[in-house]
Amino acid sequence: MSSSPLADRLRPTTIDDMVGQEHLLGEGKALRNIILSGNIPNLIFYGPSGIGKTTLASIIAKQTNKKLYKLNATNASISDIKDMVAQLDTFVAPNGILLYLDEIQYFNKKQQQSLLEYLENGQITMIASTTENPYFYVYNAVISRCSVFEFKSVTPEEISKAVLRAFKVLGEENGVQYEVDDAVVKMISHACGGDVRKAINTVELCVMSTPVGESPSVEIAEQLVGHSAMRYDKAGDDHYDIVSAYQKSMRGSDPDAALHYLSRLLEAGDMQSAIRRLLVCACEDVGLAYPQIIPIVKAACDIALQVGLPEARIPLADAVVLVATSPKSNSAYNALYAVTADIQAGNSGPIPRQLQNKHFDGEDNQNKGQFYKYPHDYPNHWCQQQYLPDRIAKKKYYEFGDNKIEQAAKAYWDAIKGNS
Secondary structure (H helix, E strand, C coil): CCCCCCHHHHHHHHHHHHCCCHHHCCCCCCHHHEEEEHCCCCEEEEECCCCCCHHHHHHHHHHHEEEEEEEECCCHHHHHHHHHHCECCCCCCCCCEEEEECCHHHCHHHHHHHHHHEEEECCCEEEEEEEECCCCCCCCHHHHHHHHEECCCCCCCHHHHHHHHHHHHHHHHHHHCCCCCCHHHHHHHHHHCCCCCHHHHHHHHHHHHCCCCCCCCCHHHHHHHHHCCCCCCCCHHHHHEEEEEHHHHCCCCCCCHHHHHHHHHHHCCHHHHHHHHHHHHEEEEHHHHHHCHHHHHHHHHHHHHHHHCCHHCCCCCCCCHHHHCCCCCCCCHHHHHHHHHHCCCCCCCCCCEEEEEECCCCCCCCCCCCCCCCCCHHHHHCCCCCCCCCCHCCCCCCCCCCHHHHHHHHHHHHHHHCCC
């Protein structure tokens, strides 16, 4: 039996052998047509790991007569690029070079720029892969010379094909015909988080963990899959996707989805992100529609930090459901945003004289006195007085939300201020 991992031994050699990515590689799809044309442009593949980016790059490499050069940006350097460039126009690479650059996001600006001249004149054709959004991590000059394609997590239904094939190949290698329960295939296919490589490696572990000659059981599969469905990197796109979905679910008043993403964060051990977004959502999205929620959520978060996981899940779940099911208002947030925009645009001015911290007047002041009106000296503790700078004295930033609490406050002040 080969010592290489099963996932490598089963790596597809043609487009039709691949599972998933039908939106890119299905009949009539753009990327499939580009590959079949044989005229390969500079490409960037991005998406989670284990879903076929490297496999497809290898398939493309076999269809071109260019010299294949592989670099991994995590450990490659400028000298590696110079060594590659030195092979151009030599008998080693008479038709140019096909560079497969893995994890391009780890190349710094200088390293990426060193490739530009050769990408421009066609001497180097680059296929780069990344698990991060290239529009955030790859420099614009490189992006503009490439076609970007997003790879997506493979569905469990597609992964099940790879799982069955893996059991078949291992059976042939071991001289055993494995009778695998459908529940085993389903468990592995669903528990790998859309990662084909992880699913195949799990199949290999199942066989290794089973007595020789026997078929892997559901119990064995269950022990091995564990937390493998979690695809999460606190510094990567997965992190931002999950926390974004988490907050948007609370904002959208969907407690089921909000709890789902809370659980994913906690399973990954990222309680800090769960707490931070929960606090933000209570203030930004519920806000003045239910202002008492802010200290309540803060208390729940404090309890979570004090008791730690796994018990911390309980107060956090309480708070998440409360935020998701509470009335919503972003009126204060919108007002602050509008104020900030004005200030950043220079739309401000000197603080009105009556609000300044003045206790004396210079001899040059012809109109001495601060003229501040103390609201508590007036009925209902309010009096008409200018508070904004002169330039924006008539500006209105805050608009009462349409919820019960803010409308009650509006009615109160309309009555006192004499507004119709």
